[in-house]
Amino acid sequence: MQQLKALQLNQIRKSYQQGAEVLKGIDVAIQPGEFFVLVGPSGCGKSTLLRLLAGLEDVSSGEIYIGNEFANRLKPSERELSMVFQNYALFPHMTVEQNIMFGLHVKKIAKEEQRKRCEEAAEMLGLIPYLKRKPKELSGGQRQRVALARAIVSHDPICLMDEPLSNLDAKLRAKMRSEIRQLQRKLGITMIYVTHDQTEAMTMADRMMILNQGVIQQIGKPLDIYNHPQNAFVASFIGAPPMNMIPANVADSVLHITENWSMDVDIDWQGDVIAGVRPEHIQQAKSGTPSFTAEVVNVEMLGTETLISFEIQSGLQWTAKWQGQHQLNPGDIVSLFIDQNQMVFFDEKEKVNIEYQSLGAVQ
Amino acid sequence: MNIPNVEKQSMKLQTKGHKRHRRRFSFLEGWLYLLPSLFLFTAFLFYPMVRTVYLSLFYTDTQGKPMAFAGMENFTALLSSSSFLLSVKSTFLFVLYTVPVGVLLALGLALLANQKLAGIGFFRTIFSSTMGMSVAASSVIWMFIYNPSIGFANRLLTWFGLPEMQFLLDPSTALIAVAVATIWMNTGFTFLILLGGLQNIDSQLYESAKIAGVSTIYSLRKITLPMLSPTLFFVITVSMINSFQTFGQIDILTKGGPIDSTNVIVYSIYKDAFINYNIGSASAQAVILFLCVFLVTIIQFKLGERKVHYQ
Ligand SMILES: Nc1ncnc2c1ncn2[C@@H]1O[C@H](COP(=O)(O)OP(=O)(O)OP(=O)(O)O)[C@@H](O)[C@H]1O
Ligand SMILES: [Mg+2]
Numbered sequence: 001m002q003q004l005k006a007l008q009l010n011q012i013r014k015s016y017q018q019g020a021e022v023l024k025g026i027d028v029a030i031q032p033g034e035f036f037v038l039v040g041p042s043g044c045g046k047s048t049l050l051r052l053l054a055g056l057e058d059v060s061s062g063e064i065y066i067g068n069e070f071a072n073r074l075k076p077s078e079r080e081l082s083m084v085f086q087n088y089a090l091f092p093h094m095t096v097e098q099n100i101m102f103g104l105h106v107k108k109i110a111k112e113e114q115r116k117r118c119e120e121a122a123e124m125l126g127l128i129p130y131l132k133r134k135p136k137e138l139s140g141g142q143r144q145r146v147a148l149a150r151a152i153v154s155h156d157p158i159c160l161m162d163e164p165l166s167n168l169d170a171k172l173r174a175k176m177r178s179e180i181r182q183l184q185r186k187l188g189i190t191m192i193y194v195t196h197d198q199t200e201a202m203t204m205a206d207r208m209m210i211l212n213q214g215v216i217q218q219i220g221k222p223l224d225i226y227n228h229p230q231n232a233f234v235a236s237f238i239g240a241p242p243m244n245m246i247p248a249n250v251a252d253s254v255l256h257i258t259e260n261w262s263m264d265v266d267i268d269w270q271g272d273v274i275a276g277v278r279p280e281h282i283q284q285a286k287s288g289t290p291s292f293t294a295e296v297v298n299v300e301m302l303g304t305e306t307l308i309s310f311e312i313q314s315g316l317q318w319t320a321k322w323q324g325q326h327q328l329n330p331g332d333i334v335s336l337f338i339d340q341n342q343m344v345f346f347d348e349k350e351k352v353n354i355e356y357q358s359l360g361a362v363q
Numbered sequence: 364m365n366i367p368n369v370e371k372q373s374m375k376l377q378t379k380g381h382k383r384h385r386r387r388f389s390f391l392e393g394w395l396y397l398l399p400s401l402f403l404f405t406a407f408l409f410y411p412m413v414r415t416v417y418l419s420l421f422y423t424d425t426q427g428k429p430m431a432f433a434g435m436e437n438f439t440a441l442l443s444s445s446s447f448l449l450s451v452k453s454t455f456l457f458v459l460y461t462v463p464v465g466v467l468l469a470l471g472l473a474l475l476a477n478q479k480l481a482g483i484g485f486f487r488t489i490f491s492s493t494m495g496m497s498v499a500a501s502s503v504i505w506m507f508i509y510n511p512s513i514g515f516a517n518r519l520l521t522w523f524g525l526p527e528m529q530f531l532l533d534p535s536t537a538l539i540a541v542a543v544a545t546i547w548m549n550t551g552f553t554f555l556i557l558l559g560g561l562q563n564i565d566s567q568l569y570e571s572a573k574i575a576g577v578s579t580i581y582s583l584r585k586i587t588l589p590m591l592s593p594t595l596f597f598v599i600t601v602s603m604i605n606s607f608q609t610f611g612q613i614d615i616l617t618k619g620g621p622i623d624s625t626n627v628i629v630y631s632i633y634k635d636a637f638i639n640y641n642i643g644s645a646s647a648q649a650v651i652l653f654l655c656v657f658l659v660t661i662i663q664f665k666l667g668e669r670k671v672h673y674q
């Protein structure tokens with residue numbers, strides 16, 4: 001349908017007139033046709049990066065290449081991309097149809113072709129009954145679809161989306177997630193998708209980039225990042241509930257977690273570490289397995305699984321996720337078991353996963 | 364409004380009297396809150412209005428006391444008086460000179476001042492500064508500008524090699540000269556309101572247009588103007604009503620002259636009432652002016668309904 005386009009960012013830096021650097025050297029190559037998700041906490045610079053790509057802001061330094069073309073000085077319209085804004089940016093005084101077709105005349109597309117594309121997009125997104133309505137007469141989800149349709153009709157090879165689902169309720173969000181993903185596959189668009197919701201990132205991304213305070217934390221496939229977080233920030237940001245962590249000490253292949261709980265580990269490390277384990281890897285101890293006990297503080301029953309919070313140290317709570325329904329009450333004592341192979345260790349100072357450090361200091 | 368009473372019978376019997384009492388009390392309480400503004404409106408608005416209409420139907424003495432019922436006499440006399448018809452013409456011309464130019468000028472300035480440039484705050488302040496100036500003060504400024512011998516306007520003409528003009532003394536230019544001064548005086552207010560309207564437009568709409576690649580003119584026509592239309596509508600209506608009621612600058616600059624060329628209706632009312640002591644006729648003129656403004660405003664609302672996009 002259209003030629004796929006790659007994107008390449010070299011050492012992108014951005015600071016606004018007043019204040020500190022917002023993006024501190026972003027290096028990333030986005031493959032043609034990829035669904036690339038940008039995720040990070042609020043204020044980390046996601047929107048800023050997207051606006052740089054769109055050409056709505058100028059970079060302070062660094063290079064942007066769009067499909068092998070040096071794009072730093074291209075105007076937004078010359079970059080051949082479409083953008084979906086967080087609040088959709090629909091024109092309130094135009095009908096859905098006019099909104100979708102807005103600006104197509106610039107691309108020298110004949111009126112007939114414009115109408116055809118509009119109809120195609122509306123068909124694809126189930127907007128046909130609403131073409132003559134104004135945006136204010138639509139529901140949030142429908143508006144969101146209009147914004148999508150507007151991005152589609154331009155037939156641009158790259159699409160940027162800035163938290164397009166954040167105004168929707170949980171159910172609709174889940175539905176739109178898969179719709180957007182399918183649409184992107186079908187049209188073969190290179191998608192750069194911003195979100196602060198790690199579930200959205202995990203479920204939609206081909207690859208994702210985690211950003212914190214303008215610095216890249218990790219780039220990779222969702223599962224790789226989940227299983228091998230580069231550092232403690234990534235580990236706690238990706239996954240819900242977040243990874244449990246605790247400062248600990250390794251001496252002669254024995255991990256001392258608390259005064260009365262230590263276990264053998266198979267790592268090549270001496271000294272202080274931060275030990276981390278995902279909630280689903282803290283299991284109910286069967287008789288005979290090495291275990292530790294803790295007092296339940298809170299229980300959340302989710303139907304298919306049960307979340308159990310317990311205090312591992314005074315002032316530090318961990319959460320375990322058990323399959324199925326478990327009748328527990330606060331105050332109960334539970335026996336817990338952790339497979340040492342499922343544990344992740346971060347060095348105490350840099351908070352970097354030691355698995356990456358032993359790979360010959362990747363940093 | 365009739366609300367069907369679905370309460371149980373016994374309850375109703377018990378509480379009926381009590382409820383009516385309560386309802387009457389809250390009704391009185393409502394009026395009590397309205398009382399101060401009702402009083403002010405009655406004293407300064409409703410009563411003068413009614414009184415004006417009343418007086419317009421009478422012959423009056425020099426004190427403004429009604430002497431004899433005149434019926435429509437005052438009105439028919441006015442409509443056949445060439446001097447009043449000239450006033451009507453001057454008024455409409457004055458509105459025509461001031462409103463479109465004034466609003467367009469303010470819109471242009473507002474569009475300029477809405478750019479995100481360093482130091483734009485300075486220009487915003489300058490452009491809106493005439494709002495803080497009284498009609499009297501600015502009229503005096505313009506009197507100096509138009510002064511035939513020392514005025515800046517004539518110096519400018521000379522500088523361009525044009526013949527000097529008697530702006531306020533020439534019947535063919537006096538109305539335009541006052542209109543120019545009025546436009547200048549009103550720009551501050553109009554500018555400020557329009558700038559406020561512009562700043563209310565979501566900047567993402569423009570960014571979206573930028574990505575689509577439409578021209579500046581196109582986004583002005585298709586985004587800015589429609590989004591600004593409620594504000595524009597408000598500004599046009601207010602400017603028009605203001606313009607119909609112009610008095611101060613005319614009193615200071617021309618006193619209705621020369622040869623009645625700037626004798627707009629309001630000024631004519633003033634002259635008839637307080638110089639000729641013909642209150643009956645003045646009241647009739649006031650009623651006619653009121654009807655004119657009323658009519659124009661209604662027409663505007665009718666047209667506006669189709670063109671204005673309220674959010
Ligand atoms: N126009 C601006 N001028 C100055 N600082 C800005 C501007 N826009 C953003 N910033 C700053 O840049 C930082 C990153 O902002 P950005 O909007 O990119 O965050 P974000 O990651 O999109 O956050 P969110 O998830 O809340 O949307 C913030 O600290 C913000 O204060
Ligand atoms: Mg953002």
